Amino acid sequence: MPTAALDRTLVCDLPLFEQMDDLAIDHVLSQATSQRFGMDDVVFEQGATADRFFILLHGRLRVTQVTPEGQQVVVRIVNPGDLFGIAKALQRSDYPGTATAVMESVALVWPTSAWSGIVHQHPAFAANAMQVIGGRLQEAQSRILEISTEIVERRVGHAVLRLANQSGYPEEGGIRIDFPISKQDIAEMTGTTLHTVSRILTAWEEAGLVSGGRQKLLVKNPHRLLLIADGLEPALAK
Amino acid sequence: MPTAALDRTLVCDLPLFEQMDDLAIDHVLSQATSQRFGMDDVVFEQGATADRFFILLHGRLRVTQVTPEGQQVVVRIVNPGDLFGIAKALQRSDYPGTATAVMESVALVWPTSAWSGIVHQHPAFAANAMQVIGGRLQEAQSRILEISTEIVERRVGHAVLRLANQSGYPEEGGIRIDFPISKQDIAEMTGTTLHTVSRILTAWEEAGLVSGGRQKLLVKNPHRLLLIADGLEPALAK
DNA sequence: CAGCGTCCTTGTTCTCGCGCAAAGAACAGC
DNA sequence: GCTGTTCTTTGCGCGAGAACAAGGACGCTG
Secondary structure, three states: OOOOOOOHHHOOOOHHHOOOOHHHHHHHHOOOEEEEEOOOOEEEOOOOEOOEEEEEEEOOEEEEEEOOOOOEEEEEEEOOOOEEOOHHHHOOOEOOOEEEEOOOEEEEEEEOHHHHHHHHHOHHHHHHHHHHHHHHHHHHHHHHHHHHHOOHHHHHHHHHHHHHHHHEEEEOOEEEEOOOOOHHHHHHHHOOOHHHHHHHHHHHHHOOOEEEEOOEEEEOOHHHHHHHHOOOOOOOOO | OOOOOOOHHHOOOOHHHOOOOHHHHHHHHOOOEEEEEOOOOEEEOOOOEOOEEEEEEEOOEEEEEEOOOOOEEEEEEEOOOOEEOOHHHHOOOEOOOEEEEOOOEEEEEEEOHHHHHHHHHOHHHHHHHHHHHHHHHHHHHHHHHHHHHOOHHHHHHHHHHHHHHHHEEEEOOEEEEOOOOOHHHHHHHHOOOHHHHHHHHHHHHHOOOEEEEOOEEEEOOHHHHHHHHOOOOOOOOO
């Protein structure tokens, strides 16, 4: 159910549309529709033909991958303003992961077939998209560095801080991760198990660093958490 | 020592220059010089200002990152035809890693300042570069998947197979990794230790899957190695 | 408010692979 | 050929964290 017309003001502040004139933005937008996703709705599924790409306007998504053996990992969290589902730019015809809404969300949708045209007709967009993908590569590489060199507690620290930075909003007493996230999710982001994450967060909670609840997380002391994540302060767990 | 003039035939077959007309290629090339690097020469260093970017014409490079604690990991191997040192596309002003020649190498060199101009003036180049970076993101993400879900032996298997695919050439009896690579390097590619890699390769050697030597590696049975890497056949080590 | 499903905690056991140590090969230079 | 350096092999003990196991708490539904 496409909206009648998409307004340029929806997107013109996004880094993705920087340096583009109104006419160009309108042209790109004219090929899009918008779509709503409810909690737990699947936006696209791993292995399915990548026939659409998206920009998230509102809400949050979790992108996961499963191994042939059924092990799951969380690839990333999609925040408002993020481009996602761009299999075309990754040289693939299918989606490498599954995207699920973790809260009510709204996204702009393009057919994948529009990608090439947009990239070739709007060099500024291509340059911006490259920046975005580059930033993602950056992040993927620092995750590799973390997973291969750091002990679990520090990895969890980095993951929590990243969540706070990208998806947190300030609240009295700390930074609230403003969407439902389970310990299982955090485990899948850090390559460990639910059990270990639970133990670590319990230890942190006792030290007053964070405060949790069922699918809730409040970072109370990001500074000390950063020290732990960077190995400048000894681990607390067990 | 720049060569007098760079010939278009050096690069016109690279995927990076696909769909570009001769004039455009000449224009891009006119801003480049070429440079030779001897074994163990450092092309650029982690943290240094990213004032140049490169395309490797001949040879191999190893790109590494070190953590603040001095732990090292191998980010990737650069093969002929690869673009590297493009910090600009990753939204950085410094190099995130160190590139070292592992054999005699030759690269084309551009000043980083030329990047923006090239990307904006040649949409086809921008699109190709995006593909390249996308492919790299792809690879980074599958490494994350591997590191977080697979046991060491399988990770080493994947790493060796990737080397064979990207940097191997057929020889009687198997696929030769055609540059000097140490067990330490493999350990740093898979997030493990030199010792563990040595044990695993010894076990494989006894089973006739590979055949090694000082900084040498020959993959004799890629099929069975793939089965092990994919967990379809039980691990051999110890 | 009873009942059920999901998510979370906490204890115990077990194991992979890292840390440490030391000796053995291959190569480079003199 | 000798010697030093770098790369590699191999043995042993230990510890982080996974696997297994059993409850407990929260929130939704009827």
